[in-house]
Amino acid sequence: AQKVTQAQTEISVVEKEDVTLDCVYETRDTTYYLFWYKQPPSGELVFLIRRNSFDEQNEISGRYSWNFQKSTSSFNFTITASQVVDSAVYFCALQSYTGNQFYFGTGTSLTVIP
């Protein structure tokens, strides 16, 4: 079965603090893809990153970084020096290589306090 767990329902941080959003997944597939999406208060879903199961290299994009660890089935997302504009709901998702269904976590609502 495919499953994505985002145990943190809500997180609040003060601006400029670092924050890590956790994502744990379950799959029996050997090839799969992991995603992070951002949903700002305006409601649209914005793609942030895609990672395939064979690439465990961490990735950094500006203030965003992602830590993929197959050994713990985790794909955590860190925002460095958070800003008010980072306030949003963040979703982690899993996609099997053999299918096109995405499995989403329940999301983590991040509030950055000025």
Add this chain to the structure above:
Amino acid sequence: NAGVTQTPKFQVLKTGQSMTLQCAQDMNHEYMSWYRQDPGMGLRLIHYSVGAGITDQGEVPNGYNVSRSTTEDFPLRLLSAAPSQTSVYFCASSASQGEETQYFGPGTRLLVL
């Protein structure tokens, strides 16, 4: 290139009414999907299509019908709306290979009274 478009943006229905949520994409994507988003439950897959003429059920298909007569369009039909279908609906599309990123429309907010 408009990406994925959805209409309407907001709709109010009475219980028992029917309506169609429209979704279109101009990226020539083979795969299209419908999700509903409810508080505390993330996004759940309703129906999806791997190409024109081919559709399949997702996690929560009951009460919804879909068809895919063209590559561009993937409408979602509610035959007899129920208050439990009050939700935000997102349409998404992706290219033919499973490794491609899925792009989402802006969403349709539906309220069933």
